[in-house]
Amino acid sequence: xxxxxxxxxxxxxxxxxxxxxxxxxxxxxxxxxxxxxxxxxxxxxxxxxxxxxxxxxxxxxxxxxxxxxxxxxxxxxxxxxxxxxxxxxxxxxxxxxxxxxxxxxxxxxxxxxxxxxxxxxxxxxxxxxxxxxxxxxxxxxxxxxxxxxxxxxxxxxxxxxxxxxxxxxxxxxxxxxxxxxxxxxxxxxxxxxxxxxxxxxxxxxxxxxxxxxxxxxxxxxxxxxxxxxxxxxxxxxxxxxxxxxxxxxxxx
Amino acid sequence: xxxxxxxxxxxxxxxxxxxxxxxxxxxxxxxxxxxxxxxxxxxxxxxxxxxxxxxxxxxxxxxxxxxxxxxxxxxxxxxxxxxxxxxxxxxxxxxxxxxxxxxxxxxxxxxxxxxxxxxxxxxxxxxxxxxxxxxxxxxxxxxxxxxxxxxxxxxxxxxxxxxxxxxxxxxxxxxxxxxxxxxxxxxxxxxxxxxxxxxxxxxxxxxxxxxxxxxxxxxxxxxxxxxxxxxxxxxxxxxxxxxxxxxxxxxxxxxxxxxxxxxxxxxxxxxxxxxxxxxxxxxxxxxxxxxxxxxxxxxxxxxxxxxxxxxx
Numbered sequence: 001x002x003x004x005x006x007x008x009x010x011x012x013x014x015x016x017x018x019x020x021x022x023x024x025x026x027x028x029x030x031x032x033x034x035x036x037x038x039x040x041x042x043x044x045x046x047x048x049x050x051x052x053x054x055x056x057x058x059x060x061x062x063x064x065x066x067x068x069x070x071x072x073x074x075x076x077x078x079x080x081x082x083x084x085x086x087x088x089x090x091x092x093x094x095x096x097x098x099x100x101x102x103x104x105x106x107x108x109x110x111x112x113x114x115x116x117x118x119x120x121x122x123x124x125x126x127x128x129x130x131x132x133x134x135x136x137x138x139x140x141x142x143x144x145x146x147x148x149x150x151x152x153x154x155x156x157x158x159x160x161x162x163x164x165x166x167x168x169x170x171x172x173x174x175x176x177x178x179x180x181x182x183x184x185x186x187x188x189x190x191x192x193x194x195x196x197x198x199x200x201x202x203x204x205x206x207x208x209x210x211x212x213x214x215x216x217x218x219x220x221x222x223x224x225x226x227x228x229x230x231x232x233x234x235x236x237x238x239x240x241x242x243x244x245x246x247x248x249x250x251x252x
Numbered sequence: 253x254x255x256x257x258x259x260x261x262x263x264x265x266x267x268x269x270x271x272x273x274x275x276x277x278x279x280x281x282x283x284x285x286x287x288x289x290x291x292x293x294x295x296x297x298x299x300x301x302x303x304x305x306x307x308x309x310x311x312x313x314x315x316x317x318x319x320x321x322x323x324x325x326x327x328x329x330x331x332x333x334x335x336x337x338x339x340x341x342x343x344x345x346x347x348x349x350x351x352x353x354x355x356x357x358x359x360x361x362x363x364x365x366x367x368x369x370x371x372x373x374x375x376x377x378x379x380x381x382x383x384x385x386x387x388x389x390x391x392x393x394x395x396x397x398x399x400x401x402x403x404x405x406x407x408x409x410x411x412x413x414x415x416x417x418x419x420x421x422x423x424x425x426x427x428x429x430x431x432x433x434x435x436x437x438x439x440x441x442x443x444x445x446x447x448x449x450x451x452x453x454x455x456x457x458x459x460x461x462x463x464x465x466x467x468x469x470x471x472x473x474x475x476x477x478x479x480x481x482x483x484x485x486x487x488x489x490x491x492x493x494x495x496x497x498x499x500x501x502x503x504x505x506x507x508x509x510x511x512x513x514x515x516x517x518x519x520x521x522x523x524x525x526x527x528x529x530x531x532x533x534x535x536x537x538x539x540x541x542x543x544x545x546x547x548x549x550x551x552x553x554x555x556x557x558x559x560x561x562x563x564x
Contacts, residue, residue: 003359014344014346097308097342098356098359100307101334102332102360103307249310
């Protein structure tokens with residue numbers, strides 16, 4: 001267990017010694033800030049009219065949730081980029097034997113790598129949350145709903161990170177790992193949309209889709225079935241990744 | 253670890269990769285205070301053997317034991333007592349030498365003040381004091397190798413496994429590294445792989461020659477020297493047949509500068525050869541030991557590959 005924390009902390013630390021993490025943070029913040037300002041400006045223009053409408057939508061509905069929904073789309077790309085080096089980079093740089101020869105279990109290596117990448121992604125989500133939360137200075141936000149959205153985004157990022165680590169365990173090429181993670185993540189996220197487009201409305205396909213389980217969080221609903229889904233995807237992906245590392249030891 | 257037990261034991265270890273046999277039927281015993289040189293041409297199976305010794309690659313058959321522990325039945329426990337340096341040192345280029353060694357020490361379960369003590373000791377032994385704040389990614393090949401060695405010894409393992417440690421080093425760096433390895437043998441068991449004979453001669457107690465994945469020759473270096481051929485120069489012009497008439501001569505071949513390389517019968521010594529030369533009236537001018545014994549063994553084994561094809 002100690003090794004997990006050590007590997008995670010080392011990975012997070014090393015990420016910030018490279019420009020990549022800073023660029024990722026800066027670009028994501030810039031894109032979200034731009035969207036935030038456009039939405040804020042539009043909100044200011046229609047705010048006087050909204051006052052006249054009973055039960056009209058507020059800043060939470062018109063600025064915060066759309067911004068965080070946009071972030072969920074961006075996470076599909078950000079997470080594969082954040083996870084692509086986790087194990088593929090280690091294999092490419094021949095540093096994986098350092099961890100394996102130290103007697104660290106494969107599952108601990110995988111979990112440490114996963115937590116290191118997730119910490120960076122969580123930081124991105126936290127920075128994005130600061131923008132809508134700043135509106136609390138001038139208006140009243142539905143903080144409970146925002147907490148639900150943040151939790152949903154965290155679970156979504158957690159599953160995508162685990163998938164990213166799994167893809168990174170399968171190849172020594174980080175770009176291939178990122179591409180595979182992007183494809184698998186997109187497939188899982190848009191599975192139900194694709195099926196509906198083909199005229200199929202299948203309960204299993206809907207259940208398998210990530211968007212089915214993410215959407216309730218945007219409405220402020222936190223259901224245990226959705227939490228279990230994201231945890232299940234995460235644990236399965238990490239177990240498969242650990243199995244892959246074990247196979248490197250047995251199959252060479 | 254019990255000192256009466258070998259630090260590392262390999263029993264009939266074999267490994268197949270993609271249907272090919274890379275190493276087959278290896279038996280080794282290595283004790284504390286011993287440096288074993290694993291010698292072989294490229295592709296002889298040295299790196300595969302070292303990876304199996306360090307717990308990175310499970311053998312297809314046979315057992316690898318560290319003390320009493322089966323390395324692959326209790327990998328986490330056993331590997332804490334192994335220090336491994338791969339041919340390409342596993343460095344995180346973004347970390348300074350000291351940060352990197354701290355990480356390695358913690359990875360091997362050292363905690364608290366023990367981490368600082370272990371790192372300082374490794375830095376001192378590997379003479380990295382001036383480089384401690386430098387990023388490992390910016391170091392020269394020689395210092396990268398030293399940092400790699402420091403990570404292998406930072407936790408004071410019973411067994412140190414070094415894969416081509418002197419590869420790519422200049423002669424001075426190689427010399428310092430050999431001294432360091434020799435010093436490490438005082439308190440550890442060391443296995444190193446190389447295809448450089450001088451590395452083996454300079455720092456090993458025992459040599460094992462691998463060829464086509466099989467152990468072809470194993471010897472204690474001091475004994476190998478004692479059984480070596482002798483170089484002889486005589487006044488008379490002789491043929492091989494003249495030498496073979498002497499009962500104590502097993503083989504004779506011309507060497508450089510008019511000398512003959514004479515291999516003696518088992519149990520015979522060079523004094524007896526000097527006497528025999530005198531009795532025959534060959535006119536002895538020079539007689540000295542041939543320190544190329546290991547080279548001859550190695551070259552003769554390696555030459556077989558040219559006819560049979562390389563294994564791995």
